[in-house]
Amino acid sequence: MRILIAPDKFKGSLTAAEAASAMAEGALRVYPDAVTTQFPVADGGEGTLDAAIAAGYEERNNAVVGPILKPVGASWALKKESGGTTAVIETAQASGLAHMEPTPENSLRAHSYGCGQLIAAALDAGATEIVLGLGGSAMSDGGSGALRALGLKPLDAAGNVAPLGGGSLIDVVSLDVSELDPRLSGVKFRIAVDVQNPLYGTEGAAHVFGPQKGADEDAVEKLDAGLRNWASLLREATGRDVNVPGAGAAGGFPASFLAFTDSALEGGFALVAGLTGLAKHLGEADLVITGEGSMDEQSLTGKAPIALADAASVHGIPVVAVAGRITVTPEDLAKHGIVAAAQLLDVAQRKDGVPDIADAVANAGKYVAWATNQVLEGA
DSSP, X not given: OEEEEXXXXXXXXXXXXXXXXXHHXXXXXXXXXXXXXEOOOOXXXXXXXXXXXXXXXXXXXXXXXXXXXXXXXXXXXXXXXXXXXXXXXXHHHHHBGGGSOOOHHHHHHOOOHHHHHHHHHHHHTTOSEEEXXXXXXXXXXXXXXXXXXXXOEEEOTTSOBOOXXXXXXXXXXXXXXXXXXXXXXXXXXXXXXXXXXXXXXXXXHHHHHTGGGTOOHHHHHHHHHHHHHHHHHHHXXXXXXXXXXXXXXXXXXXXXXXXXXXXXXXXXXXXXXXXHTHHHXXXXXXXXXXXXXXXXXXXXXXXXXXXXXXXHHHTTOOEEEEEEEEOSOHHHHHTTTEEEEEEGGGTSOEEXXXXXXXXXXXXXXXXXXXXXXXXXXXX
């Protein structure tokens, strides 16, 4: 038997690679002679970089400016092939919420400058294609900080360069593009998105995602006004309307690149799957094991494990799932070709008959192996 083990991350406890290793341990207890392939997956957000590295991309590291000007170390990945050189960059690495306390003040100050520094590093390395994985970002700056790192100068009414951060976008009156890195015109940007939110408005970046970054009501309104102004300036400079579905991802990060570069917004799972060669491994499998931290209603909208299950079902390959918790029904999962599923909360230690969630998180690797064993024995 050939088993493809392809989970997403268990956020807060296991990377996708760590989850895959634990699942392999559990699977081999049931099928000791099976040939297992561990293949972390992602839907274009956090975990995209890990999936690329697991698929053979070279990991690189740079010191960059974090979302509120403190230096951070950020990883990215590169792969050189005969047809060109592809770089994979996650916004969360340089400008992630993990690098910032979510407060109203910080929500206005946060910026994407470090992401631009990673893009510059990729250009220095000869990248002809740059894949941008969005998710877990701290900023709501429309990608303006990243373009600042690449030479753009947003100017205020006095002719001064405006401060970094989404809170200052409302004060920008013109854009100086004279020093914008000319190499940007020769690179294809593929931007992974899993939301359809526009850049601004009630369904835009500030209103929908700003509060989780610390923005209060006043900050949300200021950020939204700034993004609206930024879109207008980008339209004046390039003739392109950037208030399109998906542009609101990662604090509006795609907007600046849709304006100034050859960019395309793509569904995250399909992009990462193509990037890592998932189809080849799927075609060789007799069974697929997948999972994530929480398998819920949002998962059913196309998150990586469900999208993988859909792809497997096309080939008639059975899929089993292991998750930290599962809040959808077996019938919901069966519609996507998942024949059996188990959650860590069913195998974790209990206190007074209630699952010990802290124990499940702290010892997730052990419980993933146990749950995988359990689901395969019962499948």
